[in-house]
Amino acid sequence: MTGPRVAGPPARVGALALACPVMLASGTAGQGAELDPYVRLASLGAIVTKSVATFAWEGNPAPRLVPVRDGMINSVGLQGDGIDAFLARHLPALRACGATVVASIWGRTVADYGAAAAALAPARAQLAALEVNLSCPNLGGHHETFAHDPVLTGRIVEASAASGLPVWAKLSPATDRLVAVAGAAREAGAAAVTLINTVPVLPVDGDAGTPVLGAGRGGLSGRAIHDVAVRCVRDVRTAHPGLPIVGVGGVASAHDALDLMAAGASAVQVGTATFADPRAARRIARDLAAWASRRGVTDWARVAERGLAYG
DSSP: OOOSOOOSOOEEETTEEESSSEEEOTTSSTTSGGGHHHHOGGGSSEEEOOOBOSSOBOOOOSOOEEEETTEEEEOOOSOBOHHHHIIIIIHHHHHHTTOOEEEEEOOSSHHHHHHHHHHHGGGGGGOSEEEEEOOOTTSOGGGGGGGGOHHHHHHHHHHHGGGOSOEEEEOOSSOTTHHHHHHHHHHTTOSEEEEOOOEEEOOEETTTTEESBTTBOEEEESGGGHHHHHHHHHHHHHHOTTSOEEEESSOOSHHHHHHHHHHTOSEEEEOTHHHHOTTHHHHHHHHHHHHHHHHTOOOTHHHHHHOOOOO
């Protein structure tokens, strides 16, 4: 078990107060509770759960993961055992760890999202927010276009209000309509947007002339997409200055987190770094707290609002 709660300024994502600005990203921490011996979940801002639907889903065929320089490519395909299992087993385990929990949902249709949100409504007292995964790039089919379409995004955000929780819309960098999609999410009632999801890619074995992953395409994550994430955060922050943003993409150090916050993010999520070091999120939170202490920062919003320089 790790040490006591990380000191330092709290963070806010809209009306939601977090103990610190560092969260664990969806799909990168297993079901969550298994990481508690390494990172002490109660010391983090929150954990965003693996995306769940009202139905169980097998996910994509193996192989599903490919390591690359400065990151990895995954094609898990949203494998999961559904919301009933989440409520019966995974959420109680996370709550027993003292974690602040943000539930992530997905679906194949607008109605699927509404059903998932409604299924979580009875547990809303145990949840801090609902992250709506609009942009998984390795499922294929119509689902990939949700975050490319402002109208569909708005409809899904509206349907997800059935949870009674603040809704965060997780968006894709793989569209030139990102700013418009973020605006549509905001108009539909989203409390925040999460930027970004993985970048769609197609890794190929040149010798064999065949895709490396079982499903062909996958999502690139890690340090390789960090500057893409910073650009997306800045674009949305500039266009929608009042819309809270959660920054995700290549956060492996406090400086990476500060890049995203200086671009306009209110908080960050750590994902791929956890695969290399299960204690990464706690280390980043600790280093951010030390940075804030040295600089006399008592409110993380100042970083986003003023783009404070750091060294």
